[in-house]
Amino acid sequence: MTGARRGAVMIGASAGALEVLSLILPRLESDFPLPVVVVVHVPPDRRSVLAAIFDAKCRLRAIEAEDKEPLAAGVICFAPPDYHLLIEDGDTIALSNEDQVLFSRPSIDVAFESAADVWGDAAIGIVLTGANQDGAMGLKAIAAAGGTAIVQDPGEAYARAMPEAAIAACPEALVLNADGILSYLQSIIR
Amino acid sequence: METFDRIEDIEIRLLLEALYHRYHYDFRNYAMSSIRRRLRQAREQMGVATISALQEAVLHDPDMLPKLLRYLTVQVSEMFRDPGYFRAIREKVVPHLKTYPSLKIWIAGCSSGEELYSFVILFREEGLEERTIFYATDINPDALAQAEAGVYQVDRIRLFTENHRRAGGRTSLSDHYRSGYDRCVFDRSLRRNVVFSDHSLVTDQVFGEMQLVSCRNVMIYFDRSLQDRAVGLFREALPRNGFLGLGAKETLRFSRHADAFRDFVREEKIYQRTGT
Numbered sequence: 001m002t003g004a005r006r007g008a009v010m011i012g013a014s015a016g017a018l019e020v021l022s023l024i025l026p027r028l029e030s031d032f033p034l035p036v037v038v039v040v041h042v043p044p045d046r047r048s049v050l051a052a053i054f055d056a057k058c059r060l061r062a063i064e065a066e067d068k069e070p071l072a073a074g075v076i077c078f079a080p081p082d083y084h085l086l087i088e089d090g091d092t093i094a095l096s097n098e099d100q101v102l103f104s105r106p107s108i109d110v111a112f113e114s115a116a117d118v119w120g121d122a123a124i125g126i127v128l129t130g131a132n133q134d135g136a137m138g139l140k141a142i143a144a145a146g147g148t149a150i151v152q153d154p155g156e157a158y159a160r161a162m163p164e165a166a167i168a169a170c171p172e173a174l175v176l177n178a179d180g181i182l183s184y185l186q187s188i189i190r
Numbered sequence: 191m192e193t194f195d196r197i198e199d200i201e202i203r204l205l206l207e208a209l210y211h212r213y214h215y216d217f218r219n220y221a222m223s224s225i226r227r228r229l230r231q232a233r234e235q236m237g238v239a240t241i242s243a244l245q246e247a248v249l250h251d252p253d254m255l256p257k258l259l260r261y262l263t264v265q266v267s268e269m270f271r272d273p274g275y276f277r278a279i280r281e282k283v284v285p286h287l288k289t290y291p292s293l294k295i296w297i298a299g300c301s302s303g304e305e306l307y308s309f310v311i312l313f314r315e316e317g318l319e320e321r322t323i324f325y326a327t328d329i330n331p332d333a334l335a336q337a338e339a340g341v342y343q344v345d346r347i348r349l350f351t352e353n354h355r356r357a358g359g360r361t362s363l364s365d366h367y368r369s370g371y372d373r374c375v376f377d378r379s380l381r382r383n384v385v386f387s388d389h390s391l392v393t394d395q396v397f398g399e400m401q402l403v404s405c406r407n408v409m410i411y412f413d414r415s416l417q418d419r420a421v422g423l424f425r426e427a428l429p430r431n432g433f434l435g436l437g438a439k440e441t442l443r444f445s446r447h448a449d450a451f452r453d454f455v456r457e458e459k460i461y462q463r464t465g466t
Binding site (some may be wrong): 064065066067068069070080082083084086087088089092094095096097098099113114115118143 | 221223224226227228264266342407409410411413414417437438440441443444449
């Protein structure tokens, strides 16, 4: 199946990421019509097991991105440790070793801003639980480009700082709990 | 909306053309996403309103060029970065290299030299240094000068030392530098067999036959067509059974030249040239 739709679902998460992603990603159907790109703050000096965990749990395929990986509908692509992940024109992934942003590499802001540049109103950004400010500026960029901005309800989040910062930077964002985010994603049709 | 902020993209393309025509630095086939990001940073930090203003400045003031190059070329490296890579070079590649009477090693995109010194120290430890010529190339003259100086901030040495140990180092890293104040100076003798040279993977040609090319986290900044060009150069430089090492998250899977290489140490992105 080729993705007829433009854009992708960009998800950013930090502290508490595994739990909330487990409420969302395994429940996506195998015909989900968009690529899913996930940026989680992971330690730089170790291999990440996120892709393996979710590949086992999900109906969708989950992989860790390598440079110039083409995005495909229904494939969940995780940012690798110690690299920024950016979206290139032509819907491929480009990695970068640039400086950390807000002490993070990968940075959610970097990924989201590149998605806003490439897809404009077809970008969907979702900021989940986390204990810092990363993602706020990126979500704002997606909203400014006409894309869809979604934030996990801080009251439900394991760590509320990141969703709160995202709401402050992007007041027009939809604020949803994990079930609401899942319902939104399930409503996306080809 | 087809493309967001199209004016900025036009400005970026024009600036890259200007850099090429005025100074022969060719960033036109670099990955746009990260160029865009770094030019925005340059614009903000140089206090100008538009990318066009950056272009105006760099066209008319050659002093602006090094400043802009610092944004356009990413200089992030550490000694023995990804220790598993250097351990694999030591344990899997070096035994092959030991069968050659003389060796040429190319560190392509050596930046400020951390990877070069990692290789020289490793080769010294393995008894290969004396029969090896190391070619360390980069497009950024400031970075090459730093590489040639071999001086690093002392606060980075702890990481370098830990990496070296994890890479299976047989000596103490401190055997290879002297420290004073806040800096460490790597031993001049490490540069005895090194040729530093200005070389661009974008515009220049191959300059000799190499037994090993290490080009790590350089091509991530290129687009697919430019990656193909660079890998084509490595293909040309490497004889049958020569080695190519890439960064941890780089791959030849998407390369036009994938068939000319086989996985040698798959998990460390070390490839070997086939006969094709």
